[in-house]
Each structure stands twice: as structure tokens, then as C-alpha cells.
Amino acid sequence: MRFMMIMYPKDYGTAKAGFVPDVTDMEAMRVYNEELQKAGVLLALDGLTPPATMSARVTFKGGKSKLTDGPFPEAKEVVGGYWVIDVKSREEALQWASRIPGKDIEMVEVRRFFEMSDFGAAAQENIEEFEKKTNEAGTNVPQQ
Numbered sequence: 001m002r003f004m005m006i007m008y009p010k011d012y013g014t015a016k017a018g019f020v021p022d023v024t025d026m027e028a029m030r031v032y033n034e035e036l037q038k039a040g041v042l043l044a045l046d047g048l049t050p051p052a053t054m055s056a057r058v059t060f061k062g063g064k065s066k067l068t069d070g071p072f073p074e075a076k077e078v079v080g081g082y083w084v085i086d087v088k089s090r091e092e093a094l095q096w097a098s099r100i101p102g103k104d105i106e107m108v109e110v111r112r113f114f115e116m117s118d119f120g121a122a123a124q125e126n127i128e129e130f131e132k133k134t135n136e137a138g139t140n141v142p143q144q
Contacts, residue, residue, distance in 0.1 A: 002043065002113040003093040005083045010105040012078040015050035017071075028101035036085060036096065047081035080106075084113075 021029075036042035049055075055070030087093050090112065097110045116124055 001089065001093070001115070002084060002086050003090075004111050004113065005085065005093070005097050005100070006109045006111065007080045007082065007100070007102070008077050008107045008109065009080040009103075010107070012050045012080050013072075013076065015052060017050075017052040017054075019050050019053070021047070025101075025103070032099065032101050033083075035099070036083065041085045041087050041092075041096065042083065043086050044084040045082065048079055050080075051078055 033042065033045060036045075050071075052071040055072070057068045057070070057072065059066050059068065085093060085096060087096065090110075093110050093112075097108050100108055102108060116127065119127065
């Protein structure tokens with residue numbers, strides 16, 4: 001089962017452009033990330049810059065899109081980074097999340113990815129056809 005662990009640093013909404021995490025915090029996170037890797041459960045991870053650094057939102061209404069440049073003063077929860085892990089169960093995903101070296105001002109949300117088995121046969125055929133076409137075109141959509 002694939003899960004995404006999404007980090008919400010509560011100070012990211014007010015962080016200034018150019019903000020970078022503390023070196024000590026980054027070292028603790030590096031050690032944790034190595035543990036995930038050594039356990040063979042890590043599929044992907046990345047940290048994100050705060051909204052004050054080149055962020056934008058695209059909203060949709062009536063079939064049209066609208067671009068709004070950041071930062072966004074009303075932002076209450078801002079994603080600071082994520083991990084994608086592949087584990088045997090929800091419980092295992094939660095165990096990994098509980099080991100993240102988070103601070104008092106951080107929260108992590110754990111969410112499961114859709115798997116092919118979550119969909120009916122017709123939807124599975126459509127997804128497989130889409131993946132086949134995009135992979136043939138060189139887009140490399142990951143297989144479920």
C-alpha cells in the first residue's frame with residue numbers, strides 16, 4: 001500500500017522568501033530519510049519552499065482557469081514537504097509517521113493513494129489504456 005506523509009509546518013504561511021530550514025533540523029530529517037530508505041519503503045520525498053517563494057494558485061470556475069501569484073496571506077495550512085512510502089498496512093504507515101523528527105509547530109497528515117483495485121473493471125481498463133498511451137509517448141506515468 002502506498003501512502004503519502006504530508007508535512008505541515010505551522011510557520012510556513014508566514015515564512016519570508018528565501019527561508020531555508022535550520023541545519024540541525026535538516027540533519028535529523030536526513031537520518032530519518034535514510035532509515036526509510038534502508039527499510040526499503042521510501043518511494044519519493046521532497047521539501048517545498050514556503051508560499052512567499054515563487055508560489056502561485058490556479059483556480060477554476062465555469063470551465064476557465066485563473067492564476068493568482070503568491071504569497072497568500074490567508075494561508076493557514078501550508079505543505080512543507082512530503083514522503084511517499086510503500087508499506088504493508090495503514091498501521092505501518094502511521095508507525096513511520098510517528099518517527100518523523102517533527103517539532104511542536106509541525107503536523108503530518110497520512111493519506112493512502114488510490115490503488116487499481118479500488119476501481120471497477122471499466123475504470124481499470126480506462127486507466128490501463130491511459131498509462132499505456134502516455135508511456136508510449138514517453139511521459140512515463142507510473143504503473144499502479
